[in-house]
Amino acid sequence: MRYLVTGGAGFAGSHIVLALLDAGHDVVVLDNLSTGHRQAVPSGVKLYEVDLLDAAATSAIVAQGPWDGVLHFAALSLVGDSMRDPFHYLRQNYLTALNLVQSCVEHKVRKLVFSSTAALFGGPERSDPVPATAPIQPESPYGESKFMIERVLFWADAVYGLRSACLRYFNAAGSDPCGRAGEDHRPETHLIPLTIDAMLGRRPALKVFGTDYPTRDGSCIRDYIHVTDLADAHIRALGQIDDRSVTYNIGNGQGYSTLEVIQSVERISGRKVPWEAAPRRAGDPATLVADSSTLRKETGWTPHFDTLDRIVETALIWREKHPTGYGI
Numbered sequence: 001m002r003y004l005v006t007g008g009a010g011f012a013g014s015h016i017v018l019a020l021l022d023a024g025h026d027v028v029v030l031d032n033l034s035t036g037h038r039q040a041v042p043s044g045v046k047l048y049e050v051d052l053l054d055a056a057a058t059s060a061i062v063a064q065g066p067w068d069g070v071l072h073f074a075a076l077s078l079v080g081d082s083m084r085d086p087f088h089y090l091r092q093n094y095l096t097a098l099n100l101v102q103s104c105v106e107h108k109v110r111k112l113v114f115s116s117t118a119a120l121f122g123g124p125e126r127s128d129p130v131p132a133t134a135p136i137q138p139e140s141p142y143g144e145s146k147f148m149i150e151r152v153l154f155w156a157d158a159v160y161g162l163r164s165a166c167l168r169y170f171n172a173a174g175s176d177p178c179g180r181a182g183e184d185h186r187p188e189t190h191l192i193p194l195t196i197d198a199m200l201g202r203r204p205a206l207k208v209f210g211t212d213y214p215t216r217d218g219s220c221i222r223d224y225i226h227v228t229d230l231a232d233a234h235i236r237a238l239g240q241i242d243d244r245s246v247t248y249n250i251g252n253g254q255g256y257s258t259l260e261v262i263q264s265v266e267r268i269s270g271r272k273v274p275w276e277a278a279p280r281r282a283g284d285p286a287t288l289v290a291d292s293s294t295l296r297k298e299t300g301w302t303p304h305f306d307t308l309d310r311i312v313e314t315a316l317i318w319r320e321k322h323p324t325g326y327g328i
């Protein structure tokens with residue numbers, strides 16, 4: 001099979017590229033390298049350095065089919081930035097997806113898998129796992145932009161028969177267990193790499209935003225899903241969309257608190273993580289955990305990296321071996 005991966009030089013995309021190659025498929029990457037890394041694209045994989053905002057250039061790549069599927073990871077994804085510059089986020093994420101989806105329709109692509117997000121649900125006032133059927137209430141332009149793309153995909157299916165899988169990730173984490181890829185966002189905002197870097201002395205003490213939440217230890221609880229498990233879900237989702245579109249929430253289904261992440265890094269590394277309590281951040285829900293039961297039931301997917309320690313271990317190995325990330 002032959003797949004086009006947008007954003008394949010980024011964190012999640014580069015791990016899915018590896019999974020597709022491991023499964024024996026051919027892969028082409030489209031990425032403008034705005035937040036991704038050339039070094040994250042395995043040698044031998046064709047990388048088109050193209051901005052999806054450029055409709056003609058996007059269409060020219062999609063025209064190089066046939067593709068058995070397109071996987072769309074490329075996006076801006078910093079919630080805080082989206083609050084500071086909402087129109088930029090809405091424009092970038094929506095128009096880039098619209099260009100891609102329209103090209104897919106024009107060039108007869110039949111399947112597309114889209115990286116959606118738990119940010120669609122805003123801050124649900126609930127502590128039980130969130131199913132894909134939960135009310136959509138984005139609390140940021142980032143979350144809103146992802147919902148707009150889900151609607152584009154809805155109409156692309158209804159009118160043109162382009163089947164899609166919208167995978168609403170909770171928190172992607174970890175790194176390739178064989179050490180071929182890892183997490184290197186600039187700036188880094190994700191808790192596990194930040195905690196590891198604080199432990200390694202590569203940044204100041206970690207700030208724990210809120211220690212008075214109604215949770216077991218007062219810190220926020222989140223659901224961490226290993227990128228290799230995420231990759232597996234993408235491949236399984238492709239198998240589900242021959243004749244219908246699907247939407248799945250994807251997470252481990254188990255929540256871990258910020259303090260538990262710190263403890264996990266300390267347990268695995270044998271070193272202390274310097275941290276300090278900071279005030280709560282506006283809009284941070286106390287608990288956000290995925291109900292992935294539909295994905296499990298319909299595709300047989302189950303997370304392999306099913307404990308926080310297993311996820312943290314892979315992240316730690318990669319960050320220790322790559323003190324400057326991809327080295328730029």
Ligand SMILES: NC(=O)c1ccc[n+]([C@@H]2O[C@H](COP(=O)([O-])OP(=O)(O)OC[C@H]3O[C@@H](n4cnc5c(N)ncnc54)[C@H](O)[C@@H]3O)[C@@H](O)[C@H]2O)c1
Pocket residue numbers: 006007008009010011012013030031032033034035036037050051052053072073074075076077096115116117118168169170171172173185
């Ligand atoms: N990482 C997570 O925990 C998480 C959670 C929920 C959803 N997501 C979604 O998953 C996707 C991947 O996330 P990530 O963490 O790998 O992000 P990332 O920033 O590492 O990867 C995004 C990639 O897209 C590329 N890109 C951005 N804009 C582009 C454009 N206009 N044209 C071409 N390429 C462009 C970047 O260069 C980068 O390589 C995003 O859509 C994100 O919203 C991620």
